[in-house]
Amino acid sequence: MPLIVEKYGGTSVGSIERIQAVAHNIVQSVKRDEKIVVVVSAMSGETNRLLGLAKELETRPSEREIDVLISTGEQVTIALLSIALQARNIDAKSYTGSQIRILTNQIHGQARILEVDCEKVRSDLDRGRVVVVAGFQGVDRDNNITTLGRGGSDITAVAMAAALKADECRIYTDVEGVYTADPRVVPEATRLDRITFEEMLELSGAGAKVLQTRSVEFAGKYNVPLRVLSSFQPGPGTLITYEEQSMEQPLISGITANLDEAKVTVRGVPDKPGIAYNILGPISKAHVNVDMIVQNIGSNGLTDLTFTVAGADLDKSIEVLQPVVKELEAEAIVGDTDLAKISIVGVGMRSHAGIATTMFEALANKLINIQMISTSEIKISVTIDKEYAELALRTLHKAFNLEHVGSE
Ligand code: ADP
Ligand code: ASP
Ligand code: MG
Numbered sequence: 001m002p003l004i005v006e007k008y009g010g011t012s013v014g015s016i017e018r019i020q021a022v023a024h025n026i027v028q029s030v031k032r033d034e035k036i037v038v039v040v041s042a043m044s045g046e047t048n049r050l051l052g053l054a055k056e057l058e059t060r061p062s063e064r065e066i067d068v069l070i071s072t073g074e075q076v077t078i079a080l081l082s083i084a085l086q087a088r089n090i091d092a093k094s095y096t097g098s099q100i101r102i103l104t105n106q107i108h109g110q111a112r113i114l115e116v117d118c119e120k121v122r123s124d125l126d127r128g129r130v131v132v133v134a135g136f137q138g139v140d141r142d143n144n145i146t147t148l149g150r151g152g153s154d155i156t157a158v159a160m161a162a163a164l165k166a167d168e169c170r171i172y173t174d175v176e177g178v179y180t181a182d183p184r185v186v187p188e189a190t191r192l193d194r195i196t197f198e199e200m201l202e203l204s205g206a207g208a209k210v211l212q213t214r215s216v217e218f219a220g221k222y223n224v225p226l227r228v229l230s231s232f233q234p235g236p237g238t239l240i241t242y243e244e245q246s247m248e249q250p251l252i253s254g255i256t257a258n259l260d261e262a263k264v265t266v267r268g269v270p271d272k273p274g275i276a277y278n279i280l281g282p283i284s285k286a287h288v289n290v291d292m293i294v295q296n297i298g299s300n301g302l303t304d305l306t307f308t309v310a311g312a313d314l315d316k317s318i319e320v321l322q323p324v325v326k327e328l329e330a331e332a333i334v335g336d337t338d339l340a341k342i343s344i345v346g347v348g349m350r351s352h353a354g355i356a357t358t359m360f361e362a363l364a365n366k367l368i369n370i371q372m373i374s375t376s377e378i379k380i381s382v383t384i385d386k387e388y389a390e391l392a393l394r395t396l397h398k399a400f401n402l403e404h405v406g407s408e
Pocket of ligand 1: 008009010011012041151172173174175177178179180181182183184207208209210211254256
């Protein structure tokens with residue numbers, strides 16, 4: 001019997017009607033003689049609602065207690081879904097992350113999975129049960145509840161699939177697969193039948209939230225067959241695959257905008273060796289990921305260092321850097337959230353020159369000013385004013401003819 005891990009995101013389990021629909025979907029899988037492990041998210045909006053409650057009490061609440069709080073969202077949906085399955089005569093059993101024992105490190109809010117104990121799950125599956133697992137959470141070695149970062153139910157599903165050596169990990173969501181751009185922003189976006197792990201990793205990392213970045217990384221590393229599909233409509237979805245020589249590669253597979261980045265500029269730093277280290281060292285120690293970095297050419301012995309971080313990390317970054325700025329005798333530190341990072345991604349870029357020129361020309365024609373640029377082998381990212389993000393996406397979608405790349 002094939003073993004399948006099915007993950008249902010927040011919108012897919014966002015109401016009792018949706019939970020009924022998901023239960024119906026799982027019954028179909030069981031009827032196809034598939035062994036099923038289900039991973040669910042909290043009902044849509046619930047994690048944010050819980051975070052809002054904590055913020056009403058304290059602006060910087062304890063990270064440990066936040067994890068205790070927000071992990072409850074998934075505990076609600078595992079129980080409701082199991083009840084819905086039992087009402088359909090399916091023997092279902094729910095587990096929280098700590099009950100399974102999804103062991104993680106101790107970084108609250110961004111914990112990494114170290115080990116998954118599959119014993120209980122296997123024995124339930126052998127008894128013909130459907131196992132329902134709470135996404136987004138684990139437990140550290142001191143039994144503290146941890147969470148895996150926003151969108152983290154995806155990695156729970158992938159980790160369960162890897163540990164169980166599942167035949168497929170199906171990520172059910174509210175769109176019909178991975179598109180050339182977010183179909184809610186670019187109506188002309190088309191669904192890709194396939195996309196490579198590498199491209200998906202870059203797209204997710206650049207803000208396409210259809211899959212959590214770390215889940216893609218994990219699936220690529222452990223060879224987990226991964227498919228994204230809709231829980232609302234039947235269809236083939238998008239398969240995430242390894243690159244095959246024979247695959248005909250579009251030049252660009254997708255474009256995405258990240259509106260959640262913030263820019264930090266340290267102005268007027270004395271221009272001498274060690275600036276980047278002195279400024280970015282404390283940032284990384286505070287577990288803040290830095291994305292783009294620009295150090296301007298200095299004049300009069302002074303220079304500026306600018307970098308981007310996740311918007312949620314802006315306050316923390318500035319706080320961490322206040323003493324550093326003093327120590328370095330820099331002029332000022334400035335935060336800015338009014339930016340969008342626009343990225344184009346495609347393995348075809350490796351063998352084609354001129355992609356960046358097409359991108360810059362298309363943006364210039366719309367009078368969109370580029371602030372920062374960064375590139376990788378298969379990605380080009382630029383930051384621009386936030387207000388032009390949608391225009392930039394649509395413009396680039398057209399410039400690279402992406403409406404003809406996918407299936408719909
Ligand atoms: P879930 O709650 O199921 O985890 P998410 O909201 O995390 O769902 O992810 C699905 C959303 O990702 C879609 O509703 C869509 O708006 C967005 N999205 C962004 N970029 C893309 C893309 N390239 N292809 C498909 N969806 C995308
Ligand atoms: N509920 C969590 C979140 O909103 C995890 C998830 O949905 O994947 O981020
Ligand atoms: Mg998600």
